[in-house]
Amino acid sequence: MLLPISDVLGELDSSLHAERLLRNLLCSVSENTLTRYLASVHKFILVSEELSLDIGSLKQVNVADILLSLHRGDVHISNALKALRWAAKALRLRLPDLYGGLLLGVESRVLSDRKEALPLPIFILAAWERLLLSEEGEPGFRLFIGGLLVAANASLRFSDCQHVLWSSLQAGRDCLRAISYRTKSSRRGMPFGLVSCGFYGDTAAYYHSWVCKYLFLLGCEWDHITERFGETVPDALFFLSDEMEWRPMSYAQALSAFRGALVAAGLSPQEAGNYTLHSLKTTLLASLAQLQVSFKKRGLQGHHRSSTNGCVLLYSRDDVHGALSLQQMFWDKVRSGWLPLTPQARGGLHPAKQTMIEPQVFSFHTSPAHLRFPVEDISALPVAAQVTPPAPPVPAPEEVEPAGDSDVDSSSSSTSSSSPSTQQTRSWTKVSGQEAEEFLWVQTSSGLIHCASPHSGLEGIVVVRPDGMKIRVKPRCGTIARSMTVLADLPPNPRFCRHKACQAIVWAT
Incomplete structure (x- = not known):
């Protein structure tokens, strides 16, 4: 065309x-x-x-x-x-x-006040910590809460959280560090970190923190995934899981579950409707502004790139220590009784008021460190010799309708589920040259067709190509399935996965 x-x-x-x-x-x-x-x-x-x-x-x-x-x-x-x-x-x-x-002048100008993502009240973060520490709710719900706390403390976007290999998570004596391998501002990856103490945790004891509880649950879920699909490395913090498939949440699914978590933490459904997943990124950044932290230091917490001192940043390897210092200062202030002001209502939104946080001291059972997430710089830390039982499947949010024609639904996509020009495309193609790339069309038990790429190591599932060669592949959307079938040719009227990562290849071919 x-x-x-x-x-x-x-x-x-x-x-x-x-x-x-x-x-x-x-x-x-x-x-x-x-x-x-x-x-x-x-x-x-x-x-x-x-x-x-x-x-x-x-x-x-x-x-x-x-x-x-x-x-x-x-x-x-x-x-x-x-x-x-x-x-x-x-x-x-x-x-x-x-x-x-x-x-x-063809673009319409916005004459009203700009609508911005509201930062979360701090008591919400504390309430989520209590849910994890007291082990309230199903493991799947607590895993989702843990992902929200990671995003809020590290000031991450939703897309950043959906590109984190679990193998990159490194637990330290007082922090958690990881890498988002593809972000909005960097295709080469971005390191991030967060202090593990939060509001209720102990700054000197890793196993007295919500991070320890979260990583223990995540390790159990990883074991359960391995039992079902073989050794693999998941790469999303917000996900849905059952006996047949493990798949990252779409934005719509995560938003629905996020607002449900806000209601569980004490907000009304009407108040929860004013918040979006981007509120997770803005929460600490808005509070640090009220603490009069400089723009440059807030840029470290918000992962904002700067053209100055580029060489220093390049060789700082894991440049997260500035953000960790700011987070520690923030939580020290909150524990001493300081709370940020209720944000101004911009764009017609009505933020929930900041309220006092429940007493800091309450009893909870400590968790050992999971074998998949060994803790650095700690001696004599209790480690789980055997993890039992595995975490049950993560339930889908009740408010979300079935995904329909997508293993990983993306309601924000305006594209159709198939493209007429791709119906006769071969199931795999190679690009000439020294750096050969291969893309295969694979079909899961749900009947949806995904675009998969070869992956070395433990990422992906072993399949058999039409030429009889075994190869380990991974759908571009991140879906993990018990079995996948490589298609020699696409059938008439194929049902493609609507996740944007797969749709990008559908449109490109």
Whole structure:
């Protein structure tokens, strides 16, 4: 559809490494962003055809008309224009100027107060700690609560939490460190850390902390996954699990469970509805601002990149110690009686008021360190010789409807579950050159088709390719299944996984 107006796509036809060059070009943005951009560009072309406009001779007024037509169809003009600008730059599309003239004012201006993610009240974090320390609720619920506490204390986005290999989690005497291998701002990974004491924990005793309880549960769940699917390394902190599959939560599923956890911690359903998963990232950052911490130091907690002293940051290896110091200072202040002010109500949101936290001292049983997460810098720490019983499957949130045509549902995706141009695609392809890449179409017991890539080590499931060779693969969406079938050819009307990581390959092929 874009070939007639794209200089890049026209040149790729004559290249011996066309597929590799195209994949490298599309990898300039993340899978989620690529899916949104391609979907918006596809809708742009469809509307231009409906308006009987020649895509090769569009003028600025035609582009503006198409964008306004998309806006009437519930597509935000800013998002569509941003996608079109990316495609024009990456693929060198022969389109009119997309930055000036009529397009300079085509975007609607927001005249009301900006709607921002509200920081969580601190008593919510303390209540979640109590749930973990007192072992209230099912193990699956407590695992989800632990993931929320990790995100809130380390100021992580939802997508950051969904790209954390469990093998990267390192427990220390007074902290937990890990690596998110792909984030919004870095495709090379980002280290993060958090102090383990929190509000109720003991700064000098790791096994008197919610982190110890959480890692023990996570280790049990990892053992249970290994029993079902073989040795593998999960890579998401928010997940759903049953006897047949282990899969990362979609944003919609995690948001529903997150608001349920807010209600369990003491908020009303109406108050919980004002908070989103991005509130986890903003909570400590907003509180540190009230403590008059400098922008530079808050940038360490928020993982904001800086162009200054780049070489120092490059060779600092695991640059999390500045954030750990800020977190320790924050919790020391809270334990001494300080609480941040209730945030201002911006954008029509009504934040819950800060209230006093329940007494700091209460009795709970300590947990040993799990063998999968040995503790550094501690001697004579009790370690579980044998972990029994394994954690039961993680229940899906009650408020979330069945995933339908997706093992990892993504309600925010506007793409369809299949693409007509991919129905005759081979089940696996190789890219010419020294760095060969392979993508296979695999089908799980649910009937959904995922795009899988080869993985070395313990990541993925062993499958048999059509040529008889055994290979360990992992679906790009992170799904782990008891069995997967490699498809030699895609069936008519295939049901593709709607997760954005798989959809990015569907659209690219």
